[in-house]
Amino acid sequence: MNEASGRAEDRADGGRALTAAAFIPGLAHLLRGRRTAGLSLLGLALAMLAVLAFSFDRVASTFTAGRVDYWVAMLTLAGTLAAAWGVSLRGEWGRPRQRAKGTSQWAVAWREFNKNRVAVLGLFLMFGLYLATLLAPYLTSYEPNAIGDIAATRHLPPSLDHLMGTDKFGRDVFTRVLYGARISLSIGFVGVSISVTLGTVVGAVSGYFGGVVDTLLMRFVDMLISFPRLVLLITVIALFEPSIFTVIVVLGLTLWPATARIVRGEVLSLREREFVEAARALGLGSPRIIFRHIVPNVLGPVIVAATLGLGNIILIEAGLSFLGLSVQPPTPSWGNIIDGGREYLVQAWWVSTFPGLAIVVTVVAFNLIGDGLRDALDPRLRI
Amino acid sequence: MSAPLLRVENLRTYFHTAEGVVRAVDGVSFTLGPGETLGIVGESGCGKTVACLSILRLIDPPGRIEPDSRISLRDHDLTAASEEEMRSVRGNEISMIFQEPMTSLNPVWTIGDQIAEALRTHRSARPAEARRRAAEMLRLVGIPNPEQRLDEYPHQFSGGMRQRAMIAMALACDPSVLIADEPTTALDVTIQAEILDLLAGLQEQLGMGLIFVSHDLGVVAQIADRVIVMYAGQVVESGTADELFSRPRHPYSEGLLRATPRVGRRMRRLSVIPGSVASPKRWPPGCRFHPRCPYAWSRCREEAPPLLGEARASRCWLEEEPARRTGDWDEPALAEDR
Numbered sequence: 001m002n003e004a005s006g007r008a009e010d011r012a013d014g015g016r017a018l019t020a021a022a023f024i025p026g027l028a029h030l031l032r033g034r035r036t037a038g039l040s041l042l043g044l045a046l047a048m049l050a051v052l053a054f055s056f057d058r059v060a061s062t063f064t065a066g067r068v069d070y071w072v073a074m075l076t077l078a079g080t081l082a083a084a085w086g087v088s089l090r091g092e093w094g095r096p097r098q099r100a101k102g103t104s105q106w107a108v109a110w111r112e113f114n115k116n117r118v119a120v121l122g123l124f125l126m127f128g129l130y131l132a133t134l135l136a137p138y139l140t141s142y143e144p145n146a147i148g149d150i151a152a153t154r155h156l157p158p159s160l161d162h163l164m165g166t167d168k169f170g171r172d173v174f175t176r177v178l179y180g181a182r183i184s185l186s187i188g189f190v191g192v193s194i195s196v197t198l199g200t201v202v203g204a205v206s207g208y209f210g211g212v213v214d215t216l217l218m219r220f221v222d223m224l225i226s227f228p229r230l231v232l233l234i235t236v237i238a239l240f241e242p243s244i245f246t247v248i249v250v251l252g253l254t255l256w257p258a259t260a261r262i263v264r265g266e267v268l269s270l271r272e273r274e275f276v277e278a279a280r281a282l283g284l285g286s287p288r289i290i291f292r293h294i295v296p297n298v299l300g301p302v303i304v305a306a307t308l309g310l311g312n313i314i315l316i317e318a319g320l321s322f323l324g325l326s327v328q329p330p331t332p333s334w335g336n337i338i339d340g341g342r343e344y345l346v347q348a349w350w351v352s353t354f355p356g357l358a359i360v361v362t363v364v365a366f367n368l369i370g371d372g373l374r375d376a377l378d379p380r381l382r383i
Numbered sequence: 384m385s386a387p388l389l390r391v392e393n394l395r396t397y398f399h400t401a402e403g404v405v406r407a408v409d410g411v412s413f414t415l416g417p418g419e420t421l422g423i424v425g426e427s428g429c430g431k432t433v434a435c436l437s438i439l440r441l442i443d444p445p446g447r448i449e450p451d452s453r454i455s456l457r458d459h460d461l462t463a464a465s466e467e468e469m470r471s472v473r474g475n476e477i478s479m480i481f482q483e484p485m486t487s488l489n490p491v492w493t494i495g496d497q498i499a500e501a502l503r504t505h506r507s508a509r510p511a512e513a514r515r516r517a518a519e520m521l522r523l524v525g526i527p528n529p530e531q532r533l534d535e536y537p538h539q540f541s542g543g544m545r546q547r548a549m550i551a552m553a554l555a556c557d558p559s560v561l562i563a564d565e566p567t568t569a570l571d572v573t574i575q576a577e578i579l580d581l582l583a584g585l586q587e588q589l590g591m592g593l594i595f596v597s598h599d600l601g602v603v604a605q606i607a608d609r610v611i612v613m614y615a616g617q618v619v620e621s622g623t624a625d626e627l628f629s630r631p632r633h634p635y636s637e638g639l640l641r642a643t644p645r646v647g648r649r650m651r652r653l654s655v656i657p658g659s660v661a662s663p664k665r666w667p668p669g670c671r672f673h674p675r676c677p678y679a680w681s682r683c684r685e686e687a688p689p690l691l692g693e694a695r696a697s698r699c700w701l702e703e704e705p706a707r708r709t710g711d712w713d714e715p716a717l718a719e720d721r
Contacts, residue, residue: 103536103539104491104493104536105490105491105536105538211444273486274481274482274483274486274487275486275487275488275489275490277441277481277487278479278480278481278487278488278549278552279489280441280473281439281441281473281474281478281479281481281553282473282474282478282500282501282504282552282553283469283470283471283472283473283474283475283501283504283505284470284474284500284504285470288504292500293489296489296491296492297489297490297491
């Protein structure tokens with residue numbers, strides 16, 4: 001059942017057959033009873049080959065198109081295939097894993113996470129989403145902003161040609177959702193990186209030094225938190241030009257206080273642990289103690305906060321672009337596609353529904369991962 | 384006697400809290416020679432740990448080492464040293480190991496990383512070199528398979544092993560003074576004996592000065608050359624371990640010894656020292672031990688005794704009026720005060 005329990009290394013040899021099987025990604029893992037790993041490797045490789053087969057001409061056109069995103073897609077395709085192959089072969093040919101290596105907390109957490117089926121599903125969803133975003137040019141034969149014969153293509157219902165129908169300008173909704181995912185996911189990713197980094201540093205410094213530093217920083221955090229977030233965002237964005245850059249920076253700079261508070265709380269209790277005293281007695285300076293000894297110990301809650309924050313930030317961005325405060329049309333983002341379909345909700349439900357579903361799926365995926373991580377990184381499980 | 388390695392004079396560490404000044408360590412003096420083991424004994428709350436942390440200047444506000452205290456390592460005045468100088472002393476010249484081996488190691492790094500860290504900091508050792516030395520240290524403290532154990536995490540070590548790893552960390556830079564703050568309290572008795580043997584052996588081998596703090600008289604008797612007994616932030620008695628344990632002079636030391644169970648001697652009950660250590664915010668006037676002392680008389684309530692004597696000293700008026708040592712531990716004078 002569980003691949004963790006049936007570790008391949010412990011099994012007796014399957015001999016040559018298994019080595020040969022490893023050439024088909026995942027097959028060797030499957031034969032050894034590691035179902036999840038085997039199926040995902042196999043699925044991944046098959047999916048990549050399918051993309052290659054179905055849109056061979058588009059893949060081939062990479063060399064003539066001269067566009068960056070085609071090359072990115074090409075690299076993703078080749079990289080994913082190579083990785084699937086590599087992992088599969090390493091399982092058989094790689095040096096037998098050194099058992100002597102210690103089990104870190106991360107390894108323990110990963111084992112726990114793997115037991116949570118729903119969270120793993122979330123992880124697969126997220127992985128698939130990012131992959132689809134990177135492969136976008138190969139997955140659709142339309143351009144996101146191309147407007148053809150509007151009269152003929154306007155508001156076509158979903159069909160095999162247009163998986164999610166077309167919008168009021170006759171643009172393919174599937175293509176726009178796919179390209180819109182780039183905006184949502186990258187804003188989520190970069191915004192969370194900024195806010196988590198800032199929040200961790202502020203929280204750790206505040207918690208470690210305490211006293212005046214702590215009071216000043218935390219009152220500032222209180223002040224930021226006490227503003228109604230949407231109003232604050234709208235105000236700041238209104239002052240500048242609404243663009244993807246502004247939105248990322250503003251989201252990154254306004255969402256850190258929550259992380260800062262979590263980190264500060266953790267640091268306050270970690271600071272009293274003896275290993276911090278021991279580190280000081282060893283003659284380490286404050287920066288080194290904070291960043292090498294304290295911060296790694298708060299990464300658990302930070303990672304959880306970041307994952308849940310990703311879902312949150314994607315929602316906020318969708319809300320902002322629905323209000324026209326984020327990425328400007330014609331560049332697609334999930335929020336502004338929904339906004340574009342709003343007037344025609346009755347005649348063309350598909351325009352708003354599919355990007356809406358995309359948001360729901362993404363946010364649910366991130367929340368599932370976040371919940372899974374929260375359980376896996378639960379300090380009570382620490383040994 | 385050779386020149387002292389570490390000299391602590393009139394160390395006073397006060398905590399200036401909103402509720403008043405807590406005089407946790409109040410005028411402690413002692414010296415430590417190279418290769419010597421000094422035991423510090425006392426009940427919880429008598430200022431042992433604060434005194435040790437003060438030597439490394441690891442006292443956080445509102446705690447403060449009061450101005451006329453002097454701590455010198457060889458001729459280096461540590462009370463006047465800058466924070467940066469202190470960092471190069473900590474873990475390098477003076478190391479400390481703590482009571483709780485379960486929480487004294489950082490759970491996210493391997494044992495090897497943590498031992499190597501001191502070397503990387505103080506000796507700017509290269510990673511490979513630091514690792515080699517870390518393995519050497521683990522072997523020194525008696526951990527089998529050191530090369531392999533380096534890559535393990537603290538949770539994979541048992542309590543005794545962790546304390547060994549802590550000792551390896553503390554000794555990595557060849558410190559001249561090692562402060563061991565109740566290093567065996569949290570361990571099983573058998574492991575406790577192993578760690579004591581290890582410390583004694585290492586000290587002999589490396590010739591460092593060892594300050595061994597404990598509330599366990601048996602342990603101190605076993606390892607220390609000289610002992611100071613602390614009560615209420617002060618040294619109340621000092622002497623060699625033999626002298627002190629065979630003929631305690633201060634009533635407090637006497638009480639401590641009487642409260643220690645001994646194998647082979649049957650007693651109906653262990654005697655206890657009545658009462659508990661007074662609050663460091665308001666030490667009793669006169670002798671700080673007088674409310675709990677069976678011999679106390681009027682002078683003790685009014686005048687604080689100085690530390691009477693030289694190497695063998697006791698902070699008690701009995702030194703001047705030995706005839707008053709009459710009375711019984713089982714009928715303490717405490718009743719009289721109430």
